Amino acid sequence: MSKQFELISFFLFMNLFVIQLFANSKFEWPIYADNIKIRLTSLFGESRSDHFHNGIDISSDNEPVRSIGDGVLLYSRYASDDPFANEWGSGNCVWIAHPEGFISGYLHLKEGREQGILTKEEIYKGEVIGKSGNTGHSSGSHLHFILSKENGTKIINPLPYFSQVEDTKPPQIGQLIIHVDDKFTYVNDKDNINISRSFPVSITIFDGVEKVGLKRGIQKAIYKLNGTKIKQANFNQISLKGNKWVNEDGYSFDELYYKESYFIGELNFVSGENVLEIEATDFHGNTTKKIFALNVNRIK
Numbered sequence: 425m426s427k428q429f430e431l432i433s434f435f436l437f438m439n440l441f442v443i444q445l446f447a448n449s450k451f452e453w454p455i456y457a458d459n460i461k462i463r464l465t466s467l468f469g470e471s472r473s474d475h476f477h478n479g480i481d482i483s484s485d486n487e488p489v490r491s492i493g494d495g496v497l498l499y500s501r502y503a504s505d506d507p508f509a510n511e512w513g514s515g516n517c518v519w520i521a522h523p524e525g526f527i528s529g530y531l532h533l534k535e536g537r538e539q540g541i542l543t544k545e546e547i548y549k550g551e552v553i554g555k556s557g558n559t560g561h562s563s564g565s566h567l568h569f570i571l572s573k574e575n576g577t578k579i580i581n582p583l584p585y586f587s588q589v590e591d592t593k594p595p596q597i598g599q600l601i602i603h604v605d606d607k608f609t610y611v612n613d614k615d616n617i618n619i620s621r622s623f624p625v626s627i628t629i630f631d632g633v634e635k636v637g638l639k640r641g642i643q644k645a646i647y648k649l650n651g652t653k654i655k656q657a658n659f660n661q662i663s664l665k666g667n668k669w670v671n672e673d674g675y676s677f678d679e680l681y682y683k684e685s686y687f688i689g690e691l692n693f694v695s696g697e698n699v700l701e702i703e704a705t706d707f708h709g710n711t712t713k714k715i716f717a718l719n720v721n722r723i724k
């Protein structure tokens with residue numbers, strides 16, 4: 425092999441190596457840890473009873489929080505800036521503007537602003553911009569991290585922009601829930617049900633995780649009734665439309681969730697067998713399907 429060819433193949437190899445290394449990591453994790461997969465306690469787009477969880481939560485206490493990329497300080501607020509004001513839900517926070525319109529937010533930081541950050545001209549990727557804490561509406565020390573675009577009117581799932589997190593467990597699909605006014609009833613596969621009209625139907629789904637007690641949300645759900653797709657819901661971004669946040673399919677929170685469960689729809693079951701098929705996909709692409717075949721007796 426000629427020296428030149430060797431050199432070329434070496435560069436080709438290096439290129440491939442670099443592409444592989446950075447293929448899915450436009451940004452760096454805001455917390456450096458090798459056990460991110462179990463410290464990622466909440467994901468983007470989950471239900472918080474009446475609103476979307478607009479970021480990811482990384483369990484962390486008093487650790488350096490780092491800028492995910494090069495940028496400039498957009499905004500920073502610490503409780504000590506105004507001791508007489510009420511504490512904000514976000515607690516102490518830092519917001520950084522990056523190229524291409526990306527904005528990153530770091531919430532619930534520990535008191536004590538990083539020295540000189542307010543007067544810095546530029547913030548570098550990996551630079552420490554604060555310490556993780558438990559300020560604001562936060563139960564347990566963690567970093568709530570937000571990635572947004574379009575001046576904050578579009579909030580996106582940050583996971584695809586970071587190096588990949590391992591997840592070998594597919595989502596777990598639980599019971600169907602039929603809501604009757606303020607009450608609800610659980611329904612299982614092959615149940616016989618008597619029903620007089622259409623009712624809201626929802627389903628509990630959690631992404632399977634390595635650590636007991638973690639209940640993470642999914643990234644995509646497809647619901648089919650008797651072979652017809654009723655809804656496909658993605659949980660990768662929310663945009664402000666008027667005064668409502670909607671996901672990339674145009675669904676509002678109330679159209680995607682029934683409190684903590686995933687809202688399938690107001691379903692009008694026919695008499696006889698009704699087959700409801702639910703497909704859930706997690707952030708890693710693991711998919712689970714579950715079928716509920718219900719024997720329905722329509723009553724007047």
Ligand SMILES: [Zn+2]
Nearest residue numbers: 479480481568
């Ligand atoms: Zn959070």
